[in-house]
Amino acid sequence: SQTIHQWPATLVQPVGSPLSLECTVEGTSNPNLYWYRQAAGRGLQLLFYSVGIGQISSEVPQNLSASRPQDRQFILSSKKLLLSDSGFYLCAWSPAGASGVNHEQYFGPGTRLTVT
Amino acid sequence: AQSVAQPEDQVNVAEGNPLTVKCTYSVSGNPYLFWYVQYPNRGLQFLLKYITGDNLVKGSYGFEAEFNKSQTSFHLKKPSALVSDSALYFCAVRDENNFNKFYFGSGTKLNVKP
Numbered sequence: 522s523q524t525i526h527q528w529p530a531t532l533v534q535p536v537g538s539p540l541s542l543e544c545t546v547e548g549t550s551n552p553n554l555y556w557y558r559q560a561a562g563r564g565l566q567l568l569f570y571s572v573g574i575g576q577i578s579s580e581v582p583q584n585l586s587a588s589r590p591q592d593r594q595f596i597l598s599s600k601k602l603l604l605s606d607s608g609f610y611l612c613a614w615s616p617a618g619a620s621g622v623n624h625e626q627y628f629g630p631g632t633r634l635t636v637t
Numbered sequence: 638a639q640s641v642a643q644p645e646d647q648v649n650v651a652e653g654n655p656l657t658v659k660c661t662y663s664v665s666g667n668p669y670l671f672w673y674v675q676y677p678n679r680g681l682q683f684l685l686k687y688i689t690g691d692n693l694v695k696g697s698y699g700f701e702a703e704f705n706k707s708q709t710s711f712h713l714k715k716p717s718a719l720v721s722d723s724a725l726y727f728c729a730v731r732d733e734n735n736f737n738k739f740y741f742g743s744g745t746k747l748n749v750k751p
Binding site: 553563564565567570572578609611613615617621622623625626627628629630631633 | 669671673678679680681682683686688725727729731736737738739741742743744
């Protein structure tokens, strides 16, 4: 079966510091990968998605970036954090290609980021 | 552009009573619709989906949803609510022009009181 991991679970970082959040998926190959941010425990904002290694689509211009160095690894980064970057970051995956059209997304446990 | 709307920020229901969490959608073609549940400080868990076929879809934990094309709705229902059902519920639709993307509603907080 497939599993998705995120770490760290919680993170407290000062303004201006760098960020690196990691997401890995097990038990599948060539998944679509996603980063979402959830502010104040409500709506989800799609930040980035990737359909393959090195292929990143950015949905919202901001000081965050994403990378996919391996097939099942997705990293969210920032060079300098802002207070507004605080939130709950969720990674998700879904099957790719024609066979994946009918499939839902599967979410990781999330990372709570507090920028102080 | 496609979208989903959850018109209620919060729904309150007594334990044992039926519950409904509303969702309406806007797509030009055939919708791919999903419901998720989120418990505090956790990731989203998939409940059920409508792709095609029967308008009444059954999912996890006794939840079901009714797809209504004429009303462009996909309401989540459960015949008898449990206190443990209290959580945040999200409706989502797949982008019909880019199947790699999903659009989520703003979420509805369900409170089930004993």
